[in-house]
Amino acid sequence: MAEILAEIYSWISFVPKITFKNLIEIAIIAILVYEMLIWIKNTRAWTLLKGIVFILAFFLAAAILELDTILWLLEKTSYIAVTAIIVIFQPELRKALEQIGSQNVLTTLFSTDDTKKNEDFSEKTIAELVRACFEMGKVKTGALIVIERGTPLGEIERTGIEVDGIVTSQLLINIFEHNTPLHDGAVVIRGNRVTAATCYLPLSDNMDISKALGTRHRAAVGVSEATDSVTLVVSEETGRVSVAVSGRLKSVKDGDELRDILSVLVKRETENTGRFRIWKGRRRNERKADE
Incomplete structure (x- = not known):
């Protein structure tokens, strides 16, 4: 032995x-x-x-x-x-x-806190966004909505005012209504919640953007160049709805097309990243520390 x-x-x-x-x-x-x-x-x-x-x-x-x-x-x-x-x-x-x-x-x-801020981007949220965009387009109310995907938008959120409300078409329409305190600037959406309003976005330096488009569209392209976010734009002059992704701006003709775009770009992204909850939890704790 x-x-x-x-x-x-x-x-x-x-x-x-x-x-x-x-x-x-x-x-x-x-x-x-x-x-x-x-x-x-x-x-x-x-x-x-x-x-x-x-x-x-x-x-x-x-x-x-x-x-x-x-x-x-x-x-x-x-x-x-x-x-x-x-x-x-x-x-x-x-x-x-x-x-x-x-x-x-x-x-x-x-920390093991798992709040509703971690909810995935749902079909109801997509429907509310589509309804809000085209309702505002009918009356030519300008809007700028940034949807977070993989890249955290905490720095952009800090330039605005915290909202932390469930995404509904009524809330978005009220935010962007003319002469209201929160209508100027962009709204940031994470999951199923509006996290901040009146946020400032970086402007794009792309000279290929049409001169007919204003600051709102240039800001949408700018944030899509700096992050992987999806940005919805409603033109105040024409009422046209557009989507900015990866530095490119695409005009949307109807609600069905916008719903398909959001389902592919955003909902699939949240489903793929949903299994990595530890990253999301830590990102949430980082934001709480900033507050």
Whole structure:
């Protein structure tokens, strides 16, 4: 028996001894990596991370093929890239440091709250949006409605006023009614709820946009270029309903076409991401910390 134990020990003797101190270090590193991934997911850094992964893959391919010139160029530009990343993401980095000092870390980590803010984009919500857009189009009431998909719109929400109401056609029509306090700006929708109104959107620099279209349409294209959101626009001049996605603006002829577009673009997206509740819960906690 002693010989058997000695033989087993000889096979596993190369494994270092793990102490209680090592376990604490592993836990701390795991938490820090997890928090960093959450921060990346909730900011524009998520898009940056995908770009970095692509560059690293290109760098690896160049190393395997021994493309010396390309390797030299990548090595020289990497120093500039680090500085550029710090400058570009200065607001996000500052916000992350502020959250570290303001939020309750334990509450954030172990929160299991699952509120109705996590509801998926439903058929009823689609019907209410279609009804609201074409009702406003009939009387030429201008409207700008941004629907969140994968990219969080927390930064845009903070430029407006919190609403947190269930999406209904009556609510949207009342918000965009002329001479009301909330009619100027955009509405943000997450799931089945209107989260904020009077929000400011980035304007597109695309010179191909028709000069006949105003600031509202340019803002819709702008936010669709910066995020993966779907934006609905109702023209105040013509009453025409349009949809902005991925930097492109498409005019919609009737309610059935708009319903089909929303079902494909938004509802499928929420169904695909619905299984990742931990990300949604953490995103919600980040927004609560901002408040």
